[in-house]
Amino acid sequence: xxxxxxxxxxxxxxxxxxxxxxxxxxxxxxxxxxxxxxxxxxxxxxxxxxxxxxxxxxxxxxxxxxxxxxxxxxxxxxxxxxxxxxxxxxxxxxxxxxxxxxxxxxxxxxxxxxxxxxxxxxxxxxxxxxxxxxxxxxxxxxxxxxxxxxxxxxxxxxxxxxxxxxxxxxxxxxxxxxxxxxxxxxxxxxxxxxxxxxxxxxxxxxxxxxxxxxxxxxxxxxxxxxxxxxxxxxxxxxxxxxxxxxxxxxxxxxxxxx
Ligand code: PEP
Numbered sequence: 001x002x003x004x005x006x007x008x009x010x011x012x013x014x015x016x017x018x019x020x021x022x023x024x025x026x027x028x029x030x031x032x033x034x035x036x037x038x039x040x041x042x043x044x045x046x047x048x049x050x051x052x053x054x055x056x057x058x059x060x061x062x063x064x065x066x067x068x069x070x071x072x073x074x075x076x077x078x079x080x081x082x083x084x085x086x087x088x089x090x091x092x093x094x095x096x097x098x099x100x101x102x103x104x105x106x107x108x109x110x111x112x113x114x115x116x117x118x119x120x121x122x123x124x125x126x127x128x129x130x131x132x133x134x135x136x137x138x139x140x141x142x143x144x145x146x147x148x149x150x151x152x153x154x155x156x157x158x159x160x161x162x163x164x165x166x167x168x169x170x171x172x173x174x175x176x177x178x179x180x181x182x183x184x185x186x187x188x189x190x191x192x193x194x195x196x197x198x199x200x201x202x203x204x205x206x207x208x209x210x211x212x213x214x215x216x217x218x219x220x221x222x223x224x225x226x227x228x229x230x231x232x233x234x235x236x237x238x239x240x241x242x243x244x245x246x247x248x249x250x251x252x253x254x255x256x257x258x
Contacts, residue, residue, distance in 0.1 A: 002212070002234070002237070003212075004212075004213070004214075004215050004237045005040070005041070005042070005043055005215075005237075006041075006042045006043065006215075006231065006237055006238045007042075007043045007045065007171065007215055007217060007237060007238035008042060008043065008044055008045065008238055008239055008241065008251075008254055008255045008257075009045040009046075009047055009070060009098065009100075009132060009173075009217070009238070009239070009240050009241065009245075010045065010046050010047060010241050010242075010244075010245025010246075010251050010254075011047045011072060011100060011103070011219075011240055011241065011242050011245060012046065012047060012048045012049065012052075012072075012245060012246060013049075013072070013105070013242060014049060015049075015246055016048060016049070016052065016246065017051070017052070018051060018052045018054075018055040019055075021046075021048050021052035021055055021056055022055050022056070022059055024046075024246070024247075024248050025046060025056055025059055025060070025065070025067060025069075025248075026059065026063075027248035027249070028044070028046070028067060028248040028251060028252055029063070029065045029066075029067055031248055031249055031252040032044060032066075032067075032252050032255060032256070035252070035256055037252075037255065037256060039066035039067075042238075042255055042256070042257075042258070043068060043238075044066070044067050044068070044251075044255045045067070045068045045069060045070055045097070045098055046067060046068075046069050046070070046245070046251075047069065047070040047071065047072055047098065047100055047245075048069065048072075049072065050071060050072070050086055053069065053071065053091070053094045053096060054094060056069050057069070057094050057095045060095070061095065068097045068098065069095070069096060069097065069098075070096055070097060070098030070099055070100060070129075070132065071086070071091050071096050071098070071099045071100070071129075072099075072100050072103065073086075073099070073100065073101065073103075073106060073120070074086065074087070074088050074091060074099040074101060074120050074123060074124050074129070074131075075087050075088070075120070075123065076116060076119035076120045076122075076123050077123070078123070087123070087127075088123045088124045088126065088127035088129055089127050091124075091127065091129060092127040092128055092129055096129055097129060097130060098129065098130050098131075098132055098171070099120070099124040099129050099130070099131055099132065100131075100132045100134060100173075100240070101117050101120040101121050101124065101131045101132065101133055101134070101158075102114075102116075102117035102120070102121075102133055102134045102135070102154075102158055103134045103175075104134060104136060104175060104177045104180060105180075107134075108177075113157075114154060114156075114157025114158045114160065115157065115160065117133060117157075117158040118157065118158050118159060118160045118161060118162070121133050121158065121159075121162075121170060122161070122162070122166070125166055125169055125170070130169060130170065130171055131170050131171070132170075132171045132172075132173050132217070132240065133155075133158045133159070133170055133171070133172050133173065134172075134173045134175050134219070134240070135151050135154040135155055135158065135172065135173070135174060135175070135198075136151055136154075136173075136174050136175040136176045136177055136180075136194075136219075136220075137150045137151055137176055137177065137178075138176075138177040138178060139177070139178040142176060142178055147176065147190075147193075147194055148193065148194060148197045151174065151194050151197070151198065152197060152198065152201045155172060155198055155201060155202075156201070156205065159205070164206040164207060164209075164210050167202065167205070167206050167210050167214070168206075168209070168210045168213040168214065170214060171214070171215045171216075171217060171238075172198055172214060172215070172216050172217070173216075173217040173218070173219050173240040174191065174194050174195050174198060174216060174217065174218055174219070175218075175219035175220050175240060176190070176194075176220050178220075179219075179220025179221050180219065180220050180221070180242065181221070181242055181243060182220075182221060183221050184220075184221055185220060185221040185222065185223075185226050185230075186218065186220055186230075188229045188230050188232065188233050188236075189233075191218040191230050191233055191236055192233035192234070192235055192236060195216045195218060195233065195235040195236050195237075196234070196235040198216050198235075199211045199214070199216060199235050202214055215237035215238060216235055216236065216237050217236070217237060217238040217239055217240045218230050218233075218236050218238075218239055218240075219239060219240030219241065219242070221243075222239040222240075222241045222244060222254065223244045223250070223254070224244070224250055224253035224254050224257070227239060227254050227257040228257045228258075231257050231258075239254065241254055
C-alpha cells in the first residue's frame with residue numbers, strides 16, 4: 001500500500017465572496033468534526049478566490065481548524081511591476097499551504113504555457129507552498145487516443161529545471177479538460193491509466209522515491225457519488241474538485257469517501 005496521504009482539494013474558481021467563504025468553511029469543518037474525520041488520514045483543502053484568503057485564515061487560526069487552504073494561482077515573480085499579480089511570499093504570509101498552477105482554465109483563457117507553469121510552481125516551492133500542477137488533455141487529443149503522451153509532455157514541461165528534491169514536493173492533478181465542469185467524469189480506468197503513466201514518467205525523470213512520494217490527483221466532475229471508485233485506483237491519490245466543492249456537505253462527503 002502507498003504511504004501517500006490522500007488529498008481532497010476544492011477549487012472554488014470565481015465563486016463565493018468572503019462572507020460566503022466563512023460560512024462554507026465553518027460548515028465544512030463542523031461536518032467533518034461531527035463525523036470524527038481523521039484529518040491526518042485524508043487532507044481537506046479549500047482553494048478560494050484570493051480575496052477570501054484573509055477571512056479563511058482568520059477563521060482557521062481562530063478556531064484551530066484542521067482544514068488547509070490554497071490559492072488558485074500564484075505569480076512567477078517575487079515582487080515588482082506586475083500589476084494584478086500576487087506573489088508566493090504574500091500567500092505564505094496568509095498561511096496558504098497550496099497553490100494551484102496551470103489550471104486548464106488559466107492555460108486556455110490566459111495562454112499559460114508549461115514554462116510559465118514551471119516558473120510559478122518553483123516560486124510557490126521557494127515560499128514553502130506546495131504547487132498543485134494541473135495537466136490533462138482536451139477532447140480532440142482524447143479522441144485521437146493520445147492522452148498519455150500529451151499529458152506526459154505537459155508534466156515534463158511543467159517540471160522543467162526541477163531537481164529531485166523539488167519534484168518530490170509537488171502535487172500533480174490530472175484533469176482531462178473534457179471532464180471539467182461537464183458532468184462527464186473519466187472512468188476509474190481512464191484516470192488510473194494516465195495517473196500511473198505520470199508516476200512512471202516521474203520514476204524515469206528522477207527516481208522511484210520521487211515517483212512514490214508525489215501525490216497524483218484526478219480532477220473532472222468528481223462528486224460524492226463517484227469519488228470512491230476513482231479513489232480505489234492505486235495511482236490516484238486524491239481529487240481536485242470544482243463544482244462539487246462549493247457545497248460544504250457535498251465536499252465533506254467527498255473528503256469522507258472511504
Ligand atoms: C476543476 O475546476 O478543477 C474541476 C475539476 O472542476 P469540476 O469538478 O467542476 O469538473
